[in-house]
Every structure is written in structure tokens, then in C-alpha cells.
């Protein structure tokens with residue numbers, strides 16, 4: 001019995017997979033090319049979309065007990081590329097619904113906190129990742145991800161695997177010979193036999209075979225158009241063509257059909273006596289009634305001119321508990337990047353905040369992390385929009401601004417990135433660059449960001465310029481994404497700050513818009529300063545609607561040393577990150 005199982009965690013760039021699972025080996029020569037970011041809510045709805053929405057509880061039972069192969073998209077609901085790809089995936093699932101007994105389509109949301117351990121076990125670091133049960137479907141960077149391409153990849157997989165591992169319900173997909181076909185003529189049978197004649201490169205025959213796999217009283221085969229005399233004898237003048245052998249052995253070409261998969265399949269399904277088999281529905285463990293920790297249920301009113309600690313905390317929560325947590329172990333360059341991120345955040349993070357305190361290992365281990373993400377300034381009008389990627393931008397803008405406001409905080413960070421004094425001025429950017437490269441779930445975003453970084457990040461020679469560099473590049477991204485599917489209609493991608501929030505930032509020179517960069521810098525330094533952070537809606541508040549309480553905490557924080565990185569009050573930067581004593585280069 002064919003047993004479907006999941007894939008072996010992969011080794012990536014020196015990182016060790018610590019928990020090898022008893023999973024089939026993916027094609028070793030192929031590297032997964034994966035995309036996008038992270039967070040909240042669901043792109044696919046069970047019972048509504050024509051695919052199986054898997055969860056941490058159901059994925060193993062589904063794959064392990066399956067007599068069909070699976071192709072599973074590991075996605076993250078708020079990942080831009082996942083959102084953009086969802087209509088294709090849904091359409092694909094609908095298109096191949098009849099193939100279910102041979103190959104099933106599923107999804108698993110790795111942005112859902114309850115699923116991230118599972119995603120980690122499957123070695124998923126970026127989204128969307130497409131993995132097949134007993135195979136990986138890989139999308140080379142920039143490859144055409146059209147429905148048809150994916151469908152053909154599924155067929156290639158089914159056909160190219162040996163009979164032992166092919167799902168038992170999958171019919172033979174190889175072509176039959178002329179003599180095989182002739183042997184069926186003029187003989188009684190219990191069923192129709194349809195033969196799709198086609199060229200070597202055509203997928204129509206295999207698609208029709210799979211379309212009819214759940215139908216009884218019919219068998220579909222395919223034949224190639226090599227044997228010209230035989231084709232002539234059958235009256236076949238063009239391919240693809242469909243030839244039908246009746247149960248009584250009589251045979252003939254089906255005429256008047258457009259040579260398309262849909263025409264062939266629907267004609268064959270409509271033959272008298274051809275019916276869909278009754279199949280038992282897939283039984284999966286019902287999802288536990290867990291708290292929907294990442295769903296946005298109630299719109300929170302907020303002030304666009306302020307920065308919300310809830311966003312920064314939730315961003316960190318997601319960064320540590322989901323994005324970083326998908327890595328089983330951090331070693332080498334990844335570990336260094338993480339350590340540098342911790343160091344930088346501790347040195348320049350906002351004073352006295354829970355957010356700053358999070359940067360200790362104890363919080364990373366989960367003890368003091370917020371229990372759930374709670375977006376305020378990063379709320380989306382739909383749960384899959386904004387969220388984590390918004391908070392990540394805000395986090396890094398805050399860090400560049402804090403570094404510029406308190407330059408002494410970055411003293412003695414020479415070994416942080418191994419950079420020289422001038423390059424150290426851009427250290428926050430460099431650490432951000434490496435974070436995005438190593439950890440950001442959105443691979444395509446990371447590639448775009450890296451292109452911008454390569455182009456000009458090294459020329460940033462002051463802390464102020466670092467603030468402006470990030471602002472400018474963020475606007476480049478805004479410009480690129482304006483009108484994109486991932487744009488929240490309530491939060492259009494605009495060149496920021498807009499004139500209403502910073503009139504002084506905008507000028508016109510000879511009728512052309514121009515930024516006043518000095519004013520922009522001033523604005524950013526004020527917008528991303530500690531003083532502009534509101535604590536309303538943070539988890540420590542018992543009543544999130546209680547503004548007073550939030551402000552109290554702000555007052556308390558303001559009583560803390562103003563510049564912890566400068567005067568030594570903040571000891572977090574001196575804290576050692578616990579290191580595996582047997583392997584000090586691994587976390």
C-alpha cells in the first residue's frame with residue numbers, strides 16, 4: 001500500500017536540521033524556491049474552497065493514510081505573494097477536483113501560530129512553499145506559475161514516479177501502442193475505452209485520463225501520433241483526437257468536438273452508463289476549537305500619526321515565535337545575524353519598553369512574549385492584509401531613528417557586523433539587510449530588497465542617511481506595490497509621509513514635486529521616536545479600551561533612564577545569548 005508521508009527537513013547553508021522526520025527524500029538536486037512573508041488569518045476557507053485546508057492536527061493523518069498523492073501549499077495568509085497566488089491555487093484545486101483519488105490539493109497556513117511547529121517539521125522557511133507528498137513541486141524563481149503549468153507539473157510527478165510509489169488510484173499515464181488498441185476492437189467489454197491520440201508534448205490525454213479517474217464504466221488511455229498508417233486507418237487526421245471503443249467492441253472517431261480537454265472530458269462523462277463513483281469523503285480530525293489568536297475580530301480605532309507599541313510587540317512576537325521559530329537551529333551566518341539583531345535592538349531599542357525587554361533570551365524562549373498578535377496601526381481591513389510586514393517596516397524604521405537619535409548607543413559595536421567605522425553608521429541597515437536575507441519569509445521581497453541594498457546601501461555613511469535610505473527604499477516598495485492585490489484599500493500605498501501629515505516635507509520645484517529631505521528627516525525622527533509611541537492596546541493592559549492605563553505605562557517608561565544604551569543602565573546588550581555548550585556556534 002502506498003503510504004504518503006511528508007518531506008525530510010532540508011539542510012540549508014550550514015544550518016542543521018535537528019529533528020529528522022521519517023519522510024520521503026525530496027529531489028536532492030532541486031532547491032525549493034520559495035516566496036513571501038507572514039501572519040494573520042485565512043486565505044482559504046474549509047468547505048468553501050475546493051481544496052483541503054489542513055491544520056497541525058490533520059496534516060499527518062491526511063498524508064500518512066492517503067492512497068492519493070498530495071500537493072500542499074504551505075502559505076502565510078498575509079504574504080503578498082500568497083495572496084496574489086491564492087486565486088490560481090483555488091482555481092487549480094477546482095480544475096483538478098476530479099483527480100482527488102489520484103492526487104489531492106491542500107493548504108496549510110504557516111502564518112497561523114498553531115501550525116508553525118508543523119511547518120518547522122516540514123522544513124518550511126518561506127512562503128508559499130509547494131510540497132508534494134512524496135514529492136516537491138518547485139517553482140524556479142520567476143517561473144510561470146500559471147494554473148496550466150502547475151497542473152502539468154502534477155502530471156509529470158504522477159507519471160515519472162515508479163509504479164511502487166505511484167498512488168494506487170492513479171491510472172497508468174503512459175501511452176499505449178497501436179497493437180494494444182487493435183486488440184480491443186470488436187470484443188465485448190464491460191466498459192467504454194476512450195483513446196486520446198496526441199503528440200508527445202501534449203498533456204490533454206493525461207488530463208482526460210485523470211478527469212475520468214473517478215468515473216465507472218469507462219477507461220481512458222492515450223496514444224502518440226507516431227504510427228501514421230494506423231492513424232490513417234482510424235481516420236485520424238489531426239491531434240489531439242478522441243477515439244471511442246464501445247462496450248460491444250464497435251469503434252469510431254468522436255467527431256464534432258473541439259480538440260480540447262474540456263470537450264473530450266465532458267463528452268465522455270455524458271456517455272450512457274458512465275457515472276461518478278461514490279467515494280467516501282476524506283475524514284480528517286476536526287480542528288480543535290483553539291482560540292483564534294491571530295484573527296482580527298474588532299476594529300481598533302487608532303491615530304495614524306502615532307506609533308503603537310502593540311504593533312512593535314506583535315511584530316517581535318511574530319518575528320521570534322513564528323518567523324525565527326521555523327528554523328530548528330541557528331548556526332553560522334544565521335546565528336550571527338540573529339545575535340547582531342538582538343544587540344542592535346537592545347542598544348538602540350526604545351527605552352524601558354516591554355519591546356526592549358523582549359530582546360532577552362528569556363522572552364525569546366516564550367516566557368514573556370505576548371500571547372497573541374494584536375495589530376493596531378498595522379490592522380488590515382481584511383485579516384490577511386498588512387500585519388507583520390507592516391510591523392517589520394515600523395520596527396526597522398524605529399531602530400534606524402533610535403540609532404540616529406542616540407549615536408553613542410552604537411559605540412563599541414565594531415564587531416557587530418565586522419564593519420569599519422563609516423560602515424558602522426549603516427549598521428542597523430546592514431543588520432536589517434541580513435535579517436531580511438536569512439529570515440524574512442517573503443523570499444521575493446527579500447530579493448527585491450537585496451537588489452536595492454546592493455545598489456546603494458554601502459554608500460550610506462551617516463546615521464541620518466541610514467534613516468533616509470530606509471525611508472526612500474520603503475517608498476520605492478510602496479510605489480511598486482501601489483494598486484497590487486496586496487494593497488489594503490483602506491491603506492493605499494502612497495509616497496509617505498503624505499502632505500497631510502507632513503506638509504513641510506513636500507515642495508514643488510518648477511512645477512515638479514520634490515521632497516525636502518531635511519524636513520523628512522525631522523519628521524521621521526519625531527514619528528519613530530520613543531515619545532511618539534502609544535501603549536494603548538498593549539497586552540499588559542487589562543482593559544484595552546482604557547486609554548488612561550496605557551498612558552500611565554508610558555509615563556512610567558518615561559521615568560526610566562532616557563538613553564539606556566548610552567549610560568549603561570540598559571544591561572541587555574551585555575547579556576549573553578545562551579549558547580549550546582557543546583556547540584558554541586549554534587543557538
Ligand SMILES: Cc1cc2nc3c(=O)[nH]c(=O)nc-3n(C[C@H](O)[C@H](O)[C@H](O)COP(=O)(O)OP(=O)(O)OC[C@H]3O[C@@H](n4cnc5c(N)ncnc54)[C@H](O)[C@@H]3O)c2cc1C
Nearest residue numbers: 080386389390392393445448449471474475477486491496
Ligand atoms: C523589507 C520589506 C520588503 C518588502 N517587499 C515586498 C515586495 O517586494 N512585494 C510585496 O508584495 N510586499 C513586500 N513587502 C510587504 C509590503 O511592503 C507591505 O509591508 C505590506 O504590503 C503591508 O503594507 P502596509 O499597507 O501595511 O504598509 P507598509 O508598507 O507595510 O508600511 C507600514 C507603515 O509604515 C509607514 N510608512 C509607509 N511608507 C513609509 C516610508 N517610506 N518610510 C517610513 N515609514 C513609512 C506607514 O505608517 C505605513 O502604514 C515588503 C516588506 C518588507 C519589510
